[in-house]
Amino acid sequence: MLSGLGAAAAAGFYYYTKYNLPKVLALENKVKEGTASEREPGSYVDGLPVYSSGDLAKHADESTGVWVSYKSGVYDITHFIKSHPGGNKILLGAGVSVEPFWNLYAIHKQPNTLALLEEYRIGNLTKGEEADAMINMSDPYANDPQRHPVLTIRTKKPFNAETPTSLLVENFITPTEFFYVRHHFPVPDVDLSSGDYSLEIISDDEKKGLSLNLDQLKTAYASHSVTASLQCSGNRRSEMNRTKPTKGLEWAQGAMGNAVWKGVRLRDVLLDLGIKDSDENEHWHVEFEGLDIDPTSAPYAVSIPLSKAMDPRGDVILAYEMNGETLTRDHGFPLRVVVPGTTGARWVKWLTRIEVARNESQSHWQQNDYKSFNPSSDWDKVDFSTAPAIQEMPVTSVVCDPQDGETVELKDGKLKLKGYAWSGGGRGVVRVDISLDSGKTWHVAELLDPVKLSRQWAWTRWQANLPVTAKETEVWVRAVDASYNTQPEGMEHIWNMRGVLAVGYHKIKVSLKAD
Amino acid sequence: MLSGLGAAAAAGFYYYTKYNLPKVLALENKVKEGTASEREPGSYVDGLPVYSSGDLAKHADESTGVWVSYKSGVYDITHFIKSHPGGNKILLGAGVSVEPFWNLYAIHKQPNTLALLEEYRIGNLTKGEEADAMINMSDPYANDPQRHPVLTIRTKKPFNAETPTSLLVENFITPTEFFYVRHHFPVPDVDLSSGDYSLEIISDDEKKGLSLNLDQLKTAYASHSVTASLQCSGNRRSEMNRTKPTKGLEWAQGAMGNAVWKGVRLRDVLLDLGIKDSDENEHWHVEFEGLDIDPTSAPYAVSIPLSKAMDPRGDVILAYEMNGETLTRDHGFPLRVVVPGTTGARWVKWLTRIEVARNESQSHWQQNDYKSFNPSSDWDKVDFSTAPAIQEMPVTSVVCDPQDGETVELKDGKLKLKGYAWSGGGRGVVRVDISLDSGKTWHVAELLDPVKLSRQWAWTRWQANLPVTAKETEVWVRAVDASYNTQPEGMEHIWNMRGVLAVGYHKIKVSLKAD
16 A cells, blocks of 8 residues: 555664674764864764774664764764754664665755754764665655646655745635645555555544545545645745744745645544534544654654534545545545644644544654744753644735745836735634835735635635835735734744744835836 | 613703704804813803804704804814714714713713814804703713722723722632723613513524523523633723824723623523524624613614524623622623623623624624724724624733832842733633843743633733843733734734724833842
8 A cells, every 4th residue: 555665664673773783982082174064964084983883883872872874974963862853753863874764854954954963973984884874775755746847845855845926826726736745754655446545533432443445434424625725834934034043844935725625524423433522522632643654654643622623613524635636645645634724734644543532642743843932942942842732823924926026017106916814713814914114004905815704714815006106115914813813023023943833924025117 | 670871861862852943054263262272171262153052953964064062162073973983973962062972971071082072163152051951961870880999990981990900910710899890881770670671582584582581591591600701802902002092991901800600501592592503604693782772772782603602612601690699780780791702892791682693783882893903094094894893802911910110129139920811712822921121032931820722711820930130121921822823012013093902012111129
């Protein structure tokens, strides 16, 4: 049923156990050639001690110190572990080369990550052993689907790419092939004809379970369609990075789209399982597991509150269609969860298991990612348990056309602006305001798509046509939702080290040509 | 059943129809003595034309121009009508003295309102007729209940008063006698023993109705208790007024409190009426009418979405108890609506009628008040139909102790801060941040009361104890709710002419004494 990933996971364990040579004590060494920031990461540095892969294998936990290799470099990362954005998954690479893991978690292969690693440099790997790391390691991404070239790629492996915003605003419904893609791992490849695929549904409380294949699911429950916008928690992160760098994909404003999703109501399935509408279980959670797995074979998994899943007006569905077509592999074929009003991280793709439980998911993605902190938190002192997992998202708005830095020709002395606005929790956008003078005066934009005050899962696009005489101007946009929440003015006060929820006013500078 | 108010309403009509003398054409006149802003409002101004109350009566609509009198002054307010915050209720006073009305809507008797009126001065009232305005006019507020002297009074008639914030933060549950009071009119005085009181419940769709007295209501439905904070839409207006004056009561931060409310679920009553949980009616409204009536005998009335009323987790109740005691007259005896997570304007007191309808209430308070606009809107150009009535409120937070301008003695070099935070829609407050350096660094406050992420109707109090060495500091507080919405940094960008939803960061300056 799956291809590529099983091999990768096996390779991870292979390198974790392959080397088992006598212990060698590490000497404290100084790098003698160039500084960490000047060197080509992983290059051989004359004058540093040389360690074999066997030496490395002896430093695989905190009692001995945690060493890793990258190309020809050996690194003692013991003191970095607690700062690792991915939590203690870093220990998978303890005592071995990080390369097979980074092949999977390709986000690491960025200059700043490599430079950071180089600061922990203690030695060189025995010459000739560098290539061993990749022996038996096939490319787990080789079977990923083809994508439309218009997407702006942020990382190729795993594949993460967004829609150019000028294209986004053209359609209320984002065409599937232009829809942003956000993956953590290689894309599972489900062959329904094999009969291997099933959805398991269990309840901790009821000690009951259901197991359904896709046909059974479609037959057993009425279909329900929902028009809902999907947004990555990290959408607009690149704007936040201007305040101070964060860790994550460098999204512009296109990690968002709007689609028609068709599937069955999760509520109906859970009622069948014996779950009740009740005050007693409302703070329970429903965990979703995907077929996408990390190198330890742990699946991507997260959870949402049971109250959202059971709310007849919550519109949570298990979707098998997107925009009138069978789901594509990139969007979760054969089944994905659609949690309207909630961050994309909870819309689990390639859904294979649902569990109703008293507590929320204990997965990495629920506990140690997709959370926000105040701007004075950093990786050294953050305690992820103090913040709730992002579920409903705050109100946001974006100018899609023109784009930041563009030169625009005025028409009748007016600047035409177009964009989108959205808020979480089904709270419709009731007003979009534009300022061309840094907030001194505000113009109300026209909303282009119908908006309900509640149960409004789709975005609304907006436009404005404003007279302007200056040769350049900064455009500010901000939205107000049905609860009259609005956006913070800047990114400074909502800055967080993970770069999520970048919902400050969108501010762009444009040059203007009179007509 | 009611006392005081009936007489007042009658008096209103009395003055509306009393004068019916021959038409006199108004001459355009200039005020010859003093400027409008220098004069004692309503004083006799030598040199101005003199008009009789009969002349006045001939100017009672826009075709003739709208004249009013106040003490000895005659005013042509034709051009002010569209700017009147109370809408066309101003026409009730057309052609007569405004004094009986202002006795009821006492908010008008403020220096700036009187100065504004004086700008429309065109003449004097015939000497000796000034007192006629108040003939037969008893004080409609004479029967208002006694209040606790600790309340800070904003207006006496109608009575509007708030809790000192240092007292607010002492208790999770605000004692009833300290709870803020916000009235539009005199307080109805219901005598249950008379048998006159009943609650009428009707549905436009079902053409059905129920009529229940209080005992029948209590007997027919199970009781339900809810701990919920009640906040006026205008809470913190005084802070917004520092940006630019708005129109409304000059609330500090005490137009908010938290109480335990007990009553019956509105959902249960509506189910009895035949209302169904349905996608078809979810955008319908439920209108509530109180026994408090304006001079035209129109009751205070507003509505909420039917979806909120029918939501099993919405906790809308018809309450007959507050904090374990029978409701007091000031808080709506014998019955008030409790709409958790929603602005106080919808929590109708002295409830006497409920109507399920396809559209929201067409009352003044639903259509032309309790709405917000962008800061560039003003009374001259505002179109109230463009904004939704405030229902769920945005996230807010306040420093209650110390207060702005206070001198505080440090303990162990630390400044102790206490306050409250809350958000609408049941979204729990997940973090309160404090900055002592204008947002450069942020400290996380301790939350003192338990918080659920959803269905959290009560506020949470917070405290922080921060080292400080300066002799004075500005304290900023802001909260983040479960949808990660946060507050705007200042009041400037959310300023609105009505002064509602003043939810910018709370900023106070304190002087510090080292210990």
